[in-house]
Amino acid sequence: xxxxxxxxxxxxxxxxxxxxxxxxxxxxxxxxxxxxxxxxxxxxxxxxxxxxxxxxxxxxxxxxxxxxxxxxxxxxxxxxxxxxxxxxxxxxxxxxxxxxxxxxxxxxxxxxxxxxxxxxxxxxxxxxxxxxxxxxxxxxxxxxxxx
Amino acid sequence: xxxxxxxxxxxxxxxxxxxxxxxxxxxxxxxxxxxxxxxxxxxxxxxxxxxxxxxxxxxxxxxxxxxxxxxxxxxxxxxxxxxxxxxxxxxxxxxxxxxxxxxxxxxxxxxxxxxxxxxxxxxxxxxxxxxxxxxxxxxxxxxxxxx
Amino acid sequence: xxxxxxxxxxxxxxxxxxxxxxxxxxxxxxxxxxxxxxxxxxxxxxxxxxxxxxxxxxxxxxxxxxxxxxxxxxxxxxxxxxxxxxxxxxxxxxxxxxxxxxxxxxxxxxxxxxxxxxxxxxxxxxxxxxxxxxxxxxxxxxxxxxx
Amino acid sequence: xxxxxxxxxxxxxxxxxxxxxxxxxxxxxxxxxxxxxxxxxxxxxxxxxxxxxxxxxxxxxxxxxxxxxxxxxxxxxxxxxxxxxxxxxxxxxxxxxxxxxxxxxxxxxxxxxxxxxxxxxxxxxxxxxxxxxxxxxxxxxxxxxxx
Numbered sequence: 001x002x003x004x005x006x007x008x009x010x011x012x013x014x015x016x017x018x019x020x021x022x023x024x025x026x027x028x029x030x031x032x033x034x035x036x037x038x039x040x041x042x043x044x045x046x047x048x049x050x051x052x053x054x055x056x057x058x059x060x061x062x063x064x065x066x067x068x069x070x071x072x073x074x075x076x077x078x079x080x081x082x083x084x085x086x087x088x089x090x091x092x093x094x095x096x097x098x099x100x101x102x103x104x105x106x107x108x109x110x111x112x113x114x115x116x117x118x119x120x121x122x123x124x125x126x127x128x129x130x131x132x133x134x135x136x137x138x139x140x141x142x143x144x145x146x147x
Numbered sequence: 148x149x150x151x152x153x154x155x156x157x158x159x160x161x162x163x164x165x166x167x168x169x170x171x172x173x174x175x176x177x178x179x180x181x182x183x184x185x186x187x188x189x190x191x192x193x194x195x196x197x198x199x200x201x202x203x204x205x206x207x208x209x210x211x212x213x214x215x216x217x218x219x220x221x222x223x224x225x226x227x228x229x230x231x232x233x234x235x236x237x238x239x240x241x242x243x244x245x246x247x248x249x250x251x252x253x254x255x256x257x258x259x260x261x262x263x264x265x266x267x268x269x270x271x272x273x274x275x276x277x278x279x280x281x282x283x284x285x286x287x288x289x290x291x292x293x294x
Numbered sequence: 295x296x297x298x299x300x301x302x303x304x305x306x307x308x309x310x311x312x313x314x315x316x317x318x319x320x321x322x323x324x325x326x327x328x329x330x331x332x333x334x335x336x337x338x339x340x341x342x343x344x345x346x347x348x349x350x351x352x353x354x355x356x357x358x359x360x361x362x363x364x365x366x367x368x369x370x371x372x373x374x375x376x377x378x379x380x381x382x383x384x385x386x387x388x389x390x391x392x393x394x395x396x397x398x399x400x401x402x403x404x405x406x407x408x409x410x411x412x413x414x415x416x417x418x419x420x421x422x423x424x425x426x427x428x429x430x431x432x433x434x435x436x437x438x439x440x441x
Numbered sequence: 442x443x444x445x446x447x448x449x450x451x452x453x454x455x456x457x458x459x460x461x462x463x464x465x466x467x468x469x470x471x472x473x474x475x476x477x478x479x480x481x482x483x484x485x486x487x488x489x490x491x492x493x494x495x496x497x498x499x500x501x502x503x504x505x506x507x508x509x510x511x512x513x514x515x516x517x518x519x520x521x522x523x524x525x526x527x528x529x530x531x532x533x534x535x536x537x538x539x540x541x542x543x544x545x546x547x548x549x550x551x552x553x554x555x556x557x558x559x560x561x562x563x564x565x566x567x568x569x570x571x572x573x574x575x576x577x578x579x580x581x582x583x584x585x586x587x588x
Contacts, residue, residue, distance in 0.1 A: 016277055017193050023269035024201045042193045046164050046185055046229060053234040054171045056363060062356045069350060069528050072366070073536060079226060080521035080543075082193060087200035087510050095514060098546040102521075102539035109536055122170035130163055203510065209503045216381050216497060219513070220389060227374035227396075234363050242367060242403055245396035249374075252392040310571055311487050317563040318495045332487055340458050340483045340523060347528040348465045373520060376487060381494040416464035424457055 015039055021086075033141045037085050040130075040137035041103075045078035047130035048110060054123040067113050067124065074110035074131065077103050085141065093145055100142045107135035162186055168233075180288045184232050187277075187284035188250075192225035194277035195257060201270040214260050214271065221257035221278065224250050232288065240292055247289045254282035309333055315380075327435045331379050334424075334431035335397075339372035341424035342404060348417040361407050361418065368404035368425065371397050379435065387439055394436045401429035456480055462527075474582045478526050481571075481578035482544075486519035488571035489551060495564040508554050508565065515551035515572065518544050526582065534586055541583045548576035 021035035052071035111131035168182035199218035258278035265272035315329035346365035405425035462476035493512035552572035
């Protein structure tokens with residue numbers, strides 16, 4: 001079984017999030033990059049929220065505290081970045097750029113932390129996967145905006 | 148083209164969000180209902196955020212203001228409900244019940260508002276679809292918790 | 295030193311949050327109740343966020359996990375309730391009512407949890423104080439809306 | 442009447458948010474800067490949320506749409522930054538730095554937008570005030586972290 005969500009090879013607009021993103025009246029040439037970023041951000045925000053709570057439920061919770069922290073921070077940053085990607089008007093693209101950079105930083109750190117626990121906790125393995133996809137989607141979008 | 152996200156008939160854990168939910172150490176008999184709710188909440192939160200901004204971008208933005216408002220409120224409530232579904236321990240199930248009820252109310256109102264504009268705005272049609280799925284997923288979960 | 299923030303006896307609109315709430319064009323006879331609720335929600339959301347992280351930083355973190363969980367949930371619910379109180383139009387008062395009820399439930403549970411640790415951790419004592427004020431402010435608002 | 446909230450000259454820890462921040466077990470030499478930032482972020486997040494809804498309620502709502510957008514974005518970014526300031530461990534200070542930079546950018550843009558309407562709308566005048574304080578508090582914190 002493979003997971004198609006936010007796949008870089010998914011057909012355009014194949015998820016509900018991708019389709020609504022592409023239906024935005026200001027969606028243009030780079031609409032697919034926005035759609036992919038919104039899908040990856042939604043997956044990552046929820047994955048991090050679940051991973052944080054799952055870490056707190058593990059028998060070795062005391063040794064997962066840094067993972068809980070970076071999970072919670074990454075989830076909060078993905079939520080703010082969703083607002084930036086959904087709503088940043090042209091005039092405010094400097095905010096979107098800065099927020100994408102913060103999100104890339106958060107996803108990278110969270111992925112690195114979760115990857116350390118991926119062998120023991122399936123939720124950490126999946127969370128790291130969501131973070132890496134989100135990092136890539138944000139980088140792809142950052143590469144084309146505000147130039 | 149059909150959208151399989153959060154489908155009530157999807158195979159267990161077929162999306163990343165569903166799989167990470169099912170990997171939670173406290174996932175039990177009703178794990179699939181939690182997984183479906185988390186997927187529907189993620190889709191609905193992003194759909195509402197995009198729909199709000201899309202409404203503000205329409206030529207008839209002035210007549211879409213109530214839709215913007217209920218979109219923003221539904222998005223915020225879905226985010227809080229995600230935290231409740233991901234993390235409410237048994238002892239706090241009264242909070243989860245109350246938050247699911249608020250979410251059902253928000254999704255129902257937002258769907259009803261968006262359905263009025265579905266003929267003119269594709270983003271409203273898709274947002275209503277996301278809200279109806281989320282309403283159903285929250286109702287299915289509410290039916291089994293805290294008894 | 296006493297803390298006047300969100301005090302039931304504070305002069306009308308004495309904080310920035312209270313003043314901006316009262317400047318809303320739809321602020322009416324019950325504007326002070328909205329203003330007090332927004333102030334209490336802002337204090338409670340931040341207090342719970344800080345308390346959750348502080349609990350994770352304590353030497354006895356492993357025994358504070360339920361407190362972390364209910365802190366995080368209360369913070370998320372306060373954020374959604376802020377959106378409801380700031381923006382729920384008359385037509386959507388059923389959402390605001392349901393969200394206020396969820397918030398009262400969350401604040402009550404979080405206060406009860408934090409009060410158990412108030413003798414050992416100052417952050418729990420202060421968080422419980424913020425939760426009790428927020429519970430009261432939400433109840434006062436709930437008593438007057440949607441009748 | 443003057444507003445003391447988050448004033449740079451306020452006595453240390455005089456608000457509930459400042460006091461709980463200073464009670465965090467990792468609060469150190471620069472604790473007051475964290476406390477001031479958390480207070481300013483809470484005020485700014487709520488001010489922006491109220492201002493967005495108030496703009497939608499004005500008779501000239503159609504001409505306030507850019508203000509609504511940047512208000513919503515600034516509110517979401519302040520919420521994520523609160524999580525960063527409350528919880529970023531030493532190891533993750535690069536995330537906190539990036540998030541503070543995004544917040545400074547958002548507050549600056551939102552203040553500039555609201556200042557254009559400050560003569561007509563009291564909520565824009567107060568929101569701009571909250572944004573400027575938050576911008577300054579984030580800059581003061583950014584100047585001392587991660588060196």
